[in-house]
Amino acid sequence: MAHNEITHDVIIVGAGLAGTWAAMVAAREGVSDIGVLSKIHPLRSHSGAAQGGIAASLSNTRPVAGTGPRGPLEEVPPGAEASDSWELHMFDTIKGSDWLGDQDAIEVMVKDATEIVYEYEHMGCVFSRTDDGRINQRRFGGHSAPRACFAADWTGHVLLHTVHEQALRYDVKFYSEWYCMDLIMEEGICRGVVAMDVLTGELYTMRAKAVVFGTGGYGRAFAITSNAFANTGDGVAIAYNAGVPLMDMEFVQFHPTGLYRHGILMSEACRGEGGYLLNSQGDRFMNTYAPEKMELAPRDLVSRSEQTEINEGRGVMGDGQGIYLDLRHLGRDKILERLPQVREIAINFVGVDPIDAPVPIQPTAHYSMGGIPTTLDGQVLADADGALVEGFFAAGECACVSVHGANRLGTNSLLDASVFGRRTGYAVVDFIRNGAQLHPVSGDPAAENRARINDLLSRDGDENVEHIAQELKWTMTNNCGVFRDGERLQLALEEIKDLQKRFRHARTMDKGSRFNTDLLTTIEVDHLLQFSEVMVAGAIARTESRGAHSRTDFVKRDDENWLKHTMAHKPMVYEDEDAGPRLSYKGVDIDWEKYPPQERTY
Ligand SMILES: Cc1cc2nc3c(=O)[nH]c(=O)nc-3n(C[C@H](O)[C@H](O)[C@H](O)COP(=O)(O)OP(=O)(O)OC[C@H]3O[C@@H](n4cnc5c(N)ncnc54)[C@H](O)[C@@H]3O)c2cc1C
Numbered sequence: 260m261a262h263n264e265i266t267h268d269v270i271i272v273g274a275g276l277a278g279t280w281a282a283m284v285a286a287r288e289g290v291s292d293i294g295v296l297s298k299i300h301p302l303r304s305h306s307g308a309a310q311g312g313i314a315a316s317l318s319n320t321r322p323v324a325g326t327g328p329r330g331p332l333e334e335v336p337p338g339a340e341a342s343d344s345w346e347l348h349m350f351d352t353i354k355g356s357d358w359l360g361d362q363d364a365i366e367v368m369v370k371d372a373t374e375i376v377y378e379y380e381h382m383g384c385v386f387s388r389t390d391d392g393r394i395n396q397r398r399f400g401g402h403s404a405p406r407a408c409f410a411a412d413w414t415g416h417v418l419l420h421t422v423h424e425q426a427l428r429y430d431v432k433f434y435s436e437w438y439c440m441d442l443i444m445e446e447g448i449c450r451g452v453v454a455m456d457v458l459t460g461e462l463y464t465m466r467a468k469a470v471v472f473g474t475g476g477y478g479r480a481f482a483i484t485s486n487a488f489a490n491t492g493d494g495v496a497i498a499y500n501a502g503v504p505l506m507d508m509e510f511v512q513f514h515p516t517g518l519y520r521h522g523i524l525m526s527e528a529c530r531g532e533g534g535y536l537l538n539s540q541g542d543r544f545m546n547t548y549a550p551e552k553m554e555l556a557p558r559d560l561v562s563r564s565e566q567t568e569i570n571e572g573r574g575v576m577g578d579g580q581g582i583y584l585d586l587r588h589l590g591r592d593k594i595l596e597r598l599p600q601v602r603e604i605a606i607n608f609v610g611v612d613p614i615d616a617p618v619p620i621q622p623t624a625h626y627s628m629g630g631i632p633t634t635l636d637g638q639v640l641a642d643a644d645g646a647l648v649e650g651f652f653a654a655g656e657c658a659c660v661s662v663h664g665a666n667r668l669g670t671n672s673l674l675d676a677s678v679f680g681r682r683t684g685y686a687v688v689d690f691i692r693n694g695a696q697l698h699p700v701s702g703d704p705a706a707e708n709r710a711r712i713n714d715l716l717s718r719d720g721d722e723n724v725e726h727i728a729q730e731l732k733w734t735m736t737n738n739c740g741v742f743r744d745g746e747r748l749q750l751a752l753e754e755i756k757d758l759q760k761r762f763r764h765a766r767t768m769d770k771g772s773r774f775n776t777d778l779l780t781t782i783e784v785d786h787l788l789q790f791s792e793v794m795v796a797g798a799i800a801r802t803e804s805r806g807a808h809s810r811t812d813f814v815k816r817d818d819e820n821w822l823k824h825t826m827a828h829k830p831m832v833y834e835d836e837d838a839g840p841r842l843s844y845k846g847v848d849i850d851w852e853k854y855p856p857q858e859r860t861y
Pocket of ligand 1: 272274277278298301304306307308309415438473475476489493494625654655656657672676
């Protein structure tokens with residue numbers, strides 16, 4: 260074995276909820292040789308930043324009778340009839356997805372939801388409680404019952420710590436601060452990855468019988484985003500470059516309440532607990548757009564409403580680009596008990612204490628509905644006809660199974676990452692038990708990636724990579740944002756093409772090998788440039804408005820032509836260098852009797 264070769268039965272890239280669940284379950288069920296790579300410390304994965312909650316139809320709380328859809332909640336007394344059900348959760352999710360979610364996958368997710376929340380509880384997760392000791396539940400947008408199980412506004416933090424602890428208990432090996440650069444695919448079979456130990460800069464060919472990607476979302480392609488610095492969509496770009504298609508990449512969720520100018524998240528729990536949105540005239544403008552659900556309409560609708568208020572001159576702050584999130588009427592005690600983190604963030608970043616004053620916010624790029632297409636067991640699809648990529652699995656935000664369709668409901672993604680991470684863990688166990696092979700690898704993938712790095716470091720143009728990244732992010736925010744149209748999308752595409760060309764000469768400042776974060780940024784920007792083109796190409800082709808993809812030149816949903824998933828393949832090498840992604844389409848799984856497409860109003 261070459262000195263730079265490492266082998267495992269299973270290699271998992273990503274230590275967020277999806278990757279850690281897959282690793283923990285596989286280890287618990289008897290696969291002993293598992294390596295988990297994370298480019299940052301595992302517990303700094305973005306899952307840990309989730310604030311609001313995880314959805315499950317437990318029926319632990321319900322609205323007080325006669326107080327309306329936004330009135331107070333009470334505990335459901337023991338023995339009383341359940342106020343929520345998986346069927347209701349399923350319908351809300353399908354409607355939220357604007358009928359683009361695959362209904363077989365949604366059914367699996369909502370049915371598994373209660374079990375997975377209890378599994379978290381049995382592992383010792385410190386959920387917030389009702390007075391009689393059950394898991395407390397609050398409201399979230401687009402959900403017709405209080406369904407969000409939470410731990411104050413630290414939900415992701417406690418979930419991730421709980422599963423991580425269990426993974427350590429089952430001796431999963433974590434490679435902390437190891438950066439995956441490449442997927443090793445030969446003859447359509449996934450044989451491992453190439454990764455860098457960031458501390459030393461050394462590259463390794465890591466072979467495995469099965470590779471799982473749980474690499475998270477791609478919100479960092481936007482200038483205003485709630486996402487962590489690590490959310491650069493490496494996994495989707497690496498898979499795309501290895502010939503794997505990407506699905507529904509044009510669907511990006513813009514969360515209504517990012518801190519003004521920063522994009523940092525003010526959890527939807529703020530509105531779940533009763534917060535208001537106000538325009539410059541002090542109006543609760545959601546009354547115009549969603550009179551029934553008001554601030555708790557789904558995110559795509561609320562973000563569009565805010566953007567409309569801003570565009571029509573009713574925004575706040577100096578440039579009129581903000582909206583107010585008002586929590587004052589909740590009172591000091593509730594804010595301190597339920598939203599302590601949100602309060603601290605507002606004080607630290609915009610100097611506003613929500614107890615005393617409204618917080619300026621704006622829509623922020625938040626969640627990646629698209630990603631690597633998979634089966635219900637996390638197996639990656641090779642094409643729109645359902646062929647599989649042997650040995651390659653994906654789960655969580657980097658994957659597209661697709662439970663969120665064109666718009667995700669809040670609290671459904673911690674659920675998605677947990678449920679499908681766990682299912683992928685079981686699928687990997689079966690795959691290994693059924694005699695999966697450690698396939699040979701021809702050539703020296705680590706050396707090939709070393710050559711790529713040397714090439715990147717040798718570029719000495721006048722322009723810095725960071726500069727290119729900033730231009731890309733602003734064009735994505737301005738031209739591929741809450742509202743889109745053909746002209747602006749075309750502009751974005753041309754700019755991306757231009758930036759891709761300029762990137763070929765752009766300079767990385769640090770030329771060293773040890774802990775070269777500048778080099779990692781360069782590789783990440785390469786990834787952003789690649790998949791942003793896929794997002795924009797998909798958005799240009801999709802001449803309709805559905806969920807988060809809202810076009811001012813095609814304002815209606817068009818089921819006749821567009822009730823289908825986009826699949827984007829990287830063009831073959833012999834095609835024109837400038838050729839964009841090859842787009843094809845895949846049908847949506849729909850139960851036409853139970854859940855046929857309907858008009859989506861709130
Ligand atoms: C601020 C915020 C709040 C949120 N709140 C909620 C909420 O309340 N409820 C809800 O349901 N959802 C929420 N979400 C969404 C939810 O948190 C995510 O969708 C989910 O946690 C994603 O989990 P994951 O395991 O797929 O990825 P992540 O947790 O993002 O983990 C990705 C992992 O991949 C690793 N990685 C990536 N690239 C590489 C590479 N090249 N090499 C090595 N490792 C790599 C990273 O190190 C990391 O370990 C929130 C998201 C944000 C940004």
